[in-house]
Amino acid sequence: MASITDVAKHAGVSVTTVSKVINNYSDVSEKTRKKVNESIQLLRYEPNVVARGLVKRRSWTIGILLHNIMTNPFVSELMAGMQQSLSKSGYDLLHLTADFNDPEYSVVRHCSSRNVDGMVVFGVGRDNKIPLDLVKAELPTMFVDTDLIGRRAGYITADNRNGILMVVEHLYELGHRKIAFVSGFMGYVAGRTRFEGYQQGLKQFDLPYHSNYVEVCSFDSMGGYNAMQNLLKLPDPPTAVVCAADAIAIGVMNAISDAGLRVPTDISVVGFDNTAFASIVKPGLSTVNQNIFSIGERVVNQLIEMVENPDHSPPIVVEPVELILRESTCAPRSTTQ
Amino acid sequence: MASITDVAKHAGVSVTTVSKVINNYSDVSEKTRKKVNESIQLLRYEPNVVARGLVKRRSWTIGILLHNIMTNPFVSELMAGMQQSLSKSGYDLLHLTADFNDPEYSVVRHCSSRNVDGMVVFGVGRDNKIPLDLVKAELPTMFVDTDLIGRRAGYITADNRNGILMVVEHLYELGHRKIAFVSGFMGYVAGRTRFEGYQQGLKQFDLPYHSNYVEVCSFDSMGGYNAMQNLLKLPDPPTAVVCAADAIAIGVMNAISDAGLRVPTDISVVGFDNTAFASIVKPGLSTVNQNIFSIGERVVNQLIEMVENPDHSPPIVVEPVELILRESTCAPRSTTQ
DNA sequence: TTGTAAGCGTTATCAT
């Protein structure tokens, strides 16, 4: 591959001049500029980003740290959104390979060793050392679904609270008064804020809060299945179940059908996430759609803004969600309690 | 962040000596080595990979090019596998942001600009210019599911043919003789080889090939639905349907149930991919599992081998698959034809 | 408007 020196020689000018042409400096005559550009074309020259980065102490690289890639159904959509934003920016995405179990591992050193310009962190809890290090090092960082901020760190999350609120409202309007909530563990913001949405929803419609209408289970279909079995054992079981995730809702629906009841006529069920399952399952699962693609786009836009403008204060971004109605909800059997 | 010069000063030796310590050269006395290592610890020095790359013309970076991230359910699993292998290697994964529609875009220039050491390409057909450029440039490359080879390019793919063969064998042994095949478009190796497996299976068991038992549709549940509707219209419809993808199988099952028939008692259905759908759908879908995680691991191992050893000839790797039996297959209604 | 020279953080070559 041709280097800047090759171009300079070919065009009969100095390396500096070529550099100036590449970087669109104004103090180059039209004539030389043209000559240099021709040489660039001819030699198919492409500036070496690494060398450039060495002097500028940048890399035009956004680092990303992903935890539990496999179990998170959103990575690909998030990445697609990020790509979308990156494509217009000249940045590439550097997937940092970190051994989360190695106590010696330091993201900050890793980043500095590669001149990473900014970081996106997804799926790492705020209890973990990594996010805290990043915040402390004041490396421009955007967290996804982790409510952590710092001088150069912000975060983005879907509007979980409002999503569940919309669900409760929908069920209330259908006539439901006995509304249960099945949550995943609440170690992450997503879990906590969804639960808050449920509580707020009850309050808003003057419904009493019963702790036995709340089940906490693992974030999967098995968890939902067991949780629903518990709810069915209740003397006065709910007529509607709000789930903190589609995966949970799948298990809930199975438990209902295995108990000889039907969704939605006997019990209404709503999920969260609008994963592919939701549209494939029968009956189609009503759920809350998070626009992860958009989150991906925005996280990158914000991060690049932060990187390129040191005065840009790190944002807290809340991405709106939308209620997707399918066939898993209807009015309860008897509206009269 | 401390640089090698800082360490040298702190330890009272030359930069060269520090470099020798870092790179484990033998011509350093134990005494100086110890002294230098202490300074390194103290200053929390981490060698700058970018600067090192500039002189070594490497980057300890594997580039990856992903097409249609969103529609491919395997990206996250593939990436997880890749991470697994990368974690022991010192390489990071550089996600190249490419505008596939830009005719000016050149992967090769992109890679050389970033000193990318090797490339993994996934989801890009062999008709596309990008893989061909890579092969021609003799940049170490591994294609996933694209049967393209070159002096420095190999590929890896699941054993699609054998997977379908196992399916046909399974159905044959259950007593099925009227076995249909619903394929996605055959632009990709995966599609073609699966079809070949079907043909080979029929041949192996002396079953006649009927072209009206073969439906080609889009690679989704809609496509499968339409295809199955066509098959049901046949004067002598199949008793078993082999699908080239789980997504297709979902549609096939829906069409069967909408026609008032039942899976598997009336018609057996088998998918391919063992996506999460397969275990969630009712009845559970028998399918073929591809170990994408392992493919991810192996693709990286091979690539790094190629990068670090110029004489390593590019491999063609075929990853074994396994038949997963659930509830969507059983013996046909009447074994007598 | 153009070019010289120093420097970014390393490694490699070659003296000492």
Add this chain to the structure above:
DNA sequence: ATGATAACGCTTACAA
């Protein structure tokens, strides 16, 4: 065993 010095490909004062 140790260290000067040049080089990797680029940007940037500063001089001309």
